Amino acid sequence: xxxxxxxxxxxxxxxxxxxxxxxxxxxxxxxxxxxxxxxxxxxxxxxxxxxxxxxxxxxxxxxxxxxxxxxxxxxxxxxxxxxxxxxxxxxxxxxxxxxxxxxxxxxxxxxxxxxxxxxxxxxxxxxxxxxxxxxxxxxxxxxxxxxxxxxxxxxxxxxxxxxxxxxxxxxxxxxxxxxxxxxxxxxxxxxxxxxxxxxxxxxxxxxxxxxxxxxxxxxxxxxxxxxxxxxxxxxxxxxxxxxxxxxxxxxxxxxxxxxxxxxxxxxxxxxxxxxxxxxxxxxxxxxxxxxxxxxxxxxxxxxxxxxxxxxxxxxxxxxxxxxxxxxxxxxxx
Numbered sequence: 001x002x003x004x005x006x007x008x009x010x011x012x013x014x015x016x017x018x019x020x021x022x023x024x025x026x027x028x029x030x031x032x033x034x035x036x037x038x039x040x041x042x043x044x045x046x047x048x049x050x051x052x053x054x055x056x057x058x059x060x061x062x063x064x065x066x067x068x069x070x071x072x073x074x075x076x077x078x079x080x081x082x083x084x085x086x087x088x089x090x091x092x093x094x095x096x097x098x099x100x101x102x103x104x105x106x107x108x109x110x111x112x113x114x115x116x117x118x119x120x121x122x123x124x125x126x127x128x129x130x131x132x133x134x135x136x137x138x139x140x141x142x143x144x145x146x147x148x149x150x151x152x153x154x155x156x157x158x159x160x161x162x163x164x165x166x167x168x169x170x171x172x173x174x175x176x177x178x179x180x181x182x183x184x185x186x187x188x189x190x191x192x193x194x195x196x197x198x199x200x201x202x203x204x205x206x207x208x209x210x211x212x213x214x215x216x217x218x219x220x221x222x223x224x225x226x227x228x229x230x231x232x233x234x235x236x237x238x239x240x241x242x243x244x245x246x247x248x249x250x251x252x253x254x255x256x257x258x259x260x261x262x263x264x265x266x267x268x269x270x271x272x273x274x275x276x277x278x279x280x281x282x283x284x285x286x287x288x289x290x291x292x293x294x295x296x297x298x299x300x301x302x303x304x305x306x307x308x309x310x311x312x313x314x315x316x317x318x319x320x321x322x323x324x325x326x327x328x329x330x331x332x333x
Contacts, residue, residue: 002043007032019043023050029059056152061106061144067096069105072148073140091136105144106152110159113137117160127163134162171286172293177279184277191259192269194246196287201243203291203309205230206266206284212258219244226310235310292317 001023007016019039021029029046033039049056070092078085078092095101098119100112113134120130138157144150173181178200185193199209208226216225222239229235239247253260270284288309295305302314311317 002047004036004039004043019046021046021050023047026050027059060148061150061153062104064105064144064150065102066105066108067101069140069144069148070096070101073143077139077143088136091133094133095137105141105150108156109154110156113156113160117163121163127165130163131165134160169283169286169289171282172290173282177277177282180277181273181279181282184273187276188269188273191261192266192273194250195259195261195266196270196273198243198246199284199287200291200294201240201246202237203288203295204237205288206263210259210261210263210266213256214252214258215256217247217258219247229310233310237308 002019002021005018005020006014007018009015016032016034017036017039018030018032019042021043031039031042033042074085074089074092078088081088095116098116100108100116103112117130117134120133125133134157138155141153141155141157145153145155181196182193185196195209198204199206202209202224204226208229211226211228212224216227218224219239222241222244224237224239226235226237247258250258267284274280274282292305292309295308300308302317306312306314306317309317
């Protein structure tokens with residue numbers, strides 16, 4: 001049964017109309033409107049949806065602001081993510097600082113999200129960073145729909161155009177750059193030449209390499225275990241004979257680490273090595289591109305390469321693969 005009653009403030013002045021809907025089998029529904037006509041229309045629609053079995057309780061989504069939902073997301077969802085969701089927590093805080101955060105979840109639409117995208121672009125955020133922010137917001141809506149009794153929500157992120165990602169890097173070692181790189185690396189001791197050679201042979205990420213422990217290295221089986229990867233899944237990386245030689249030549253550290261260096265140290269040293277070798281536009285991560293491409297040039301198939309590199313999709317694997325046309329030409333009859 002539906003009813004519409006006037007609403008008064010503390011001074012007794014009429015300020016609106018309260019619509020109430022009570023129907024057996026459903027929780028009572030209340031909403032206040034400025035005009036009686038709006039209140040009656042809402043009550044009629046709500047009752048009709050209940051009768052037809054399509055009604056969804058929107059009260060939670062209408063009374064919960066985005067900022068409040070993000071707080072719940074941070075406390076209930078992020079702790080289960082890798083590293084406790086430290087990176088995602090930064091995205092949560094930035095969303096909470098935006099004007100959109102004061103609006104109820106149910107009131108946010110694609111235009112609001114599009115306005116936030118423009119804000120981020122104006123702040124100089126890269127397309128990929130903006131897409132990561134949007135991914136968190138989208139996941140928040142999915143969790144709210146499936147777990148927080150907000151099934152009436154429409155995910156506004158699904159209705160907007162995402163920033164277009166730039167083309168992936170296609171930088172590979174050229175000419176005598178590899179030998180020049182290795183020669184310049186010797187000026188920085190024995191560790192950097194070994195790390196560079198190992199990276200080219202294994203296609204492992206910087207963090208995976210510097211995080212290696214001897215207890216995870218099986219030289220006899222020619223495999224190294226990477227228990228903590230970017231994708232969150234452990235991976236066993238096969239070692240080439242050259243990679244095994246690199247590890248064989250290393251001294252064993254008392255702390256069990258293979259290299260004993262920090263990720264930022266590797267990056268900074270690599271930049272200085274490239275400058276000394278007069279190699280421009282090359283990053284340490286480009287060695288992963290180089291190694292991935294070489295695996296294909298050894299005639300491994302995509303599934304075999306993905307098993308080594310840890311790429312979960314062939315599309316991402318393609319972004320890391322840059323085959324030279326001259327090498328392909330030699331394979332043609």
